[in-house]
Amino acid sequence: MITGSDGQSRPAGSPKKPLISIKNVGLSYGNFQALTDVSVDFYQGELVGLVGDNGAGKTTLIRIISGIIPPTSGEVYFDGERIIKFHPKKAIDLGLECIQQAIGLCDNLSVGRNYFLGREPVRRILGLPFLDKKKIREASAKVVHDFGLRDSVDVDDEIALLSGGEKQTFKIARAVTFRNRVIIMDEPTNHLSVRERTRVNELAVQLKQQGLLVIYITHDIFQIHRIADRIVILENGRKVTDVPRDAMSAEALEGIIRDGSRTSTKEPKVS
Amino acid sequence: MRAAIAHLVRRHPEGGTVTLVVLISLTFAIVTGGSWLSTGNLQSLSQLTAVLAIMAFGEAIVIATGQIDISVGSVSGIGALTFLGLAPVVGSGFGLVAALLFGVLIGGINGVFVAFLGIPSLLVTLGTLFLFQGIGYAVTSGFSFAASNVVRKQFIYNGFGGGTVAGVNTGVIWALTILVVLQLAVFEMPVGNRLLAIGGDAASSFSRGVNVTRIKFGVFVVSGVLAALSGALDAAFIGYADGSFGAGMELSAIAAAVLGGCHLAGGRISLIGTLLGAFILRGIQSFLIILGVQPQWYILVVGLIVVLAGLADRTLTRLVLKR
Ligand SMILES: Nc1ncnc2c1ncn2[C@@H]1O[C@H](COP(=O)(O)OP(=O)(O)O)[C@@H](O)[C@H]1O
Ligand SMILES: [Mg+2]
Numbered sequence: 001m002i003t004g005s006d007g008q009s010r011p012a013g014s015p016k017k018p019l020i021s022i023k024n025v026g027l028s029y030g031n032f033q034a035l036t037d038v039s040v041d042f043y044q045g046e047l048v049g050l051v052g053d054n055g056a057g058k059t060t061l062i063r064i065i066s067g068i069i070p071p072t073s074g075e076v077y078f079d080g081e082r083i084i085k086f087h088p089k090k091a092i093d094l095g096l097e098c099i100q101q102a103i104g105l106c107d108n109l110s111v112g113r114n115y116f117l118g119r120e121p122v123r124r125i126l127g128l129p130f131l132d133k134k135k136i137r138e139a140s141a142k143v144v145h146d147f148g149l150r151d152s153v154d155v156d157d158e159i160a161l162l163s164g165g166e167k168q169t170f171k172i173a174r175a176v177t178f179r180n181r182v183i184i185m186d187e188p189t190n191h192l193s194v195r196e197r198t199r200v201n202e203l204a205v206q207l208k209q210q211g212l213l214v215i216y217i218t219h220d221i222f223q224i225h226r227i228a229d230r231i232v233i234l235e236n237g238r239k240v241t242d243v244p245r246d247a248m249s250a251e252a253l254e255g256i257i258r259d260g261s262r263t264s265t266k267e268p269k270v271s
Numbered sequence: 272m273r274a275a276i277a278h279l280v281r282r283h284p285e286g287g288t289v290t291l292v293v294l295i296s297l298t299f300a301i302v303t304g305g306s307w308l309s310t311g312n313l314q315s316l317s318q319l320t321a322v323l324a325i326m327a328f329g330e331a332i333v334i335a336t337g338q339i340d341i342s343v344g345s346v347s348g349i350g351a352l353t354f355l356g357l358a359p360v361v362g363s364g365f366g367l368v369a370a371l372l373f374g375v376l377i378g379g380i381n382g383v384f385v386a387f388l389g390i391p392s393l394l395v396t397l398g399t400l401f402l403f404q405g406i407g408y409a410v411t412s413g414f415s416f417a418a419s420n421v422v423r424k425q426f427i428y429n430g431f432g433g434g435t436v437a438g439v440n441t442g443v444i445w446a447l448t449i450l451v452v453l454q455l456a457v458f459e460m461p462v463g464n465r466l467l468a469i470g471g472d473a474a475s476s477f478s479r480g481v482n483v484t485r486i487k488f489g490v491f492v493v494s495g496v497l498a499a500l501s502g503a504l505d506a507a508f509i510g511y512a513d514g515s516f517g518a519g520m521e522l523s524a525i526a527a528a529v530l531g532g533c534h535l536a537g538g539r540i541s542l543i544g545t546l547l548g549a550f551i552l553r554g555i556q557s558f559l560i561i562l563g564v565q566p567q568w569y570i571l572v573v574g575l576i577v578v579l580a581g582l583a584d585r586t587l588t589r590l591v592l593k594r
Binding site for chain 2: 091098103105113116129
């Protein structure tokens with residue numbers, strides 16, 4: 001499916017300068033503190049597993065990174081430059097593609113129009129931008145085909161006609177074909193079959209080998225431990241662990257997550 | 272068979288409306304013994320349809336993003352009063368520009384409250400509906416504006432609703448022009464793709480980099496300016512406007528859009544359907560007048576139509592989304 005073609009291969013190691021740097025980030029939804037003083041660096045060419053229980057704040061963290069919400073406190077740097085204005089368009093322009101957990105597709109639009117939403121190819125007629133429908137159709141049809149969606153998928157059909165698994169595959173396909181520097185996958189294997197899960201994991205590794213930064217979010221530590229270079233664990237909005245994969249076994253990491261959720265249920269919730 | 276119908280409905284949301292137009296036209300023609308199809312009635316019907324359609328196009332664009340604009344009746348009133356009030360003083364050209372600017376302004380106010388401050392559009396535009404109706408009454412305070420003979424001869428006045436070209440009111444030509452422009456913008460340009468996307472799923476559109484705030488603001492400005500234009504065109508046709516001008520028109524505009532296949536939930540609209548919806552409503556109105564029925568019954572009929580169209584809309588949507 002995905003062929004490394006841009007020859008950007010780089011050894012997986014840690015170059016000195018982080019591509020994305022999160023410094024002391026906090027975020028509150030109203031008076032609920034979803035993230036507290038989170039600092040973490042992400043480097044080019046690495047595959048990072050971002051793990052933690054449901055509600056740990058994983059999705060919230062990547063919503064900040066992908067520009068959907070600004071942090072309440074702290075700083076975010078991309079390639080050394082501090083991000084002041086948070087907007088998804090800015091993140092996309094910087095080369096960051098995110099497969100969001102719950103959003104990303106507009107049910108009322110066709111498959112092709114969803115594929116290009118926000119970056120529609122145009123043909124200019126009298127200086128006015130008209131959708132290049134031929135290109136929309138051909139490019140999205142190619143992606144649908146390359147990623148093995150069923151042949152009866154018509155890219156002119158509303159995307160609501162796809163199944164949950166097909167939509168997820170399509171979201172992954174879109175992010176991957178527009179790949180640039182960073183790919184974030186938020187629980188990408190939801191709705192997918194076992195075979196498709198394996199394929200997504202292989203894909204994550206391939207992207208990393210092509211020199212991209214891949215942030216892979218899951219609550220399945222055993223699955224991510226097999227492929228990640230580094231594991232970051234969030235717990236109740238705080239970073240509790242950040243270790244190279246080889247430093248700890250999956251069982252030990254699982255213990256951290258399990259103990260964390262146990263202590264957190266014992267403690268009285270501060271509201 | 273069902274799949275074929277589903278496909279047809281999906282690709283041509285205005286299909287049902289077309290059928291309705293044909294049925295209604297035939298019925299009305301037969302019942303009135305042909306007088307519904309007389310040149311005179313068709314001329315007046317086309318003018319009435321045009322001014323309603325222009326307002327309903329703006330409404331459809333707002334509905335496309337999942338919002339609603341119920342201030343359009345008042346805005347058209349302001350447009351009409353500004354045009355007729357200023358034309359004798361500064362000429363029809365400047366009067367028209369001022370009317371359109373008021374449309375931009377009121378639409379802009381709606382847009383700021385909805386898009387930037389996040390207040391529900393129903394609430395905001397209900398406020399501006401009453402506010403500008405009140406202003407309309409206050410400005411005229413029981414009097415009315417009429418176009419003088421000098422104004423009636425002016426080119427702009429005739430070009431914008433006051434005159435005809437080959438027997439067709441110039442407002443009709445504007446309605447068709449606007450239809451073409453909006454049809455291209457909504458269905459053939461990136462801005463239209465994003466507009467529909469917002470109506471389908473605002474959070475997803477935003478995550479793809481769409482500037483949701485700007486587009487939500489923009490649709491209210493478009494709706495405002497079209498409502499003001501509609502009022503000016505109609506005022507020029509009638510040659511007279513008072514404080515009640517445009518009152519209640521928002522209902523007809525929303526009904527036309529819904530009847531034309533625009534989904535109030537957002538994301539799916541038909542502009543051609545909206546034009547046909549306007550035609551149906553005005554057709555019923557003229558039919559009732561020919562029959563000598565009290566005009567109040569029109570409101571009842573519009574209400575019924577909206578409810579029925581809403582039901583049909585839901586049924587069709589279910590059909591479309593089934594595989
Ligand atoms: N929009 C929101 N408003 C209020 N609370 C939210 C919102 N989104 C998430 N939360 C809360 O923030 C916490 C972290 O959520 P999330 O980042 O989605 O966790 P995860 O992805 O790790 O499962 C949860 O307790 C969740 O209920
Ligand atoms: Mg999550």
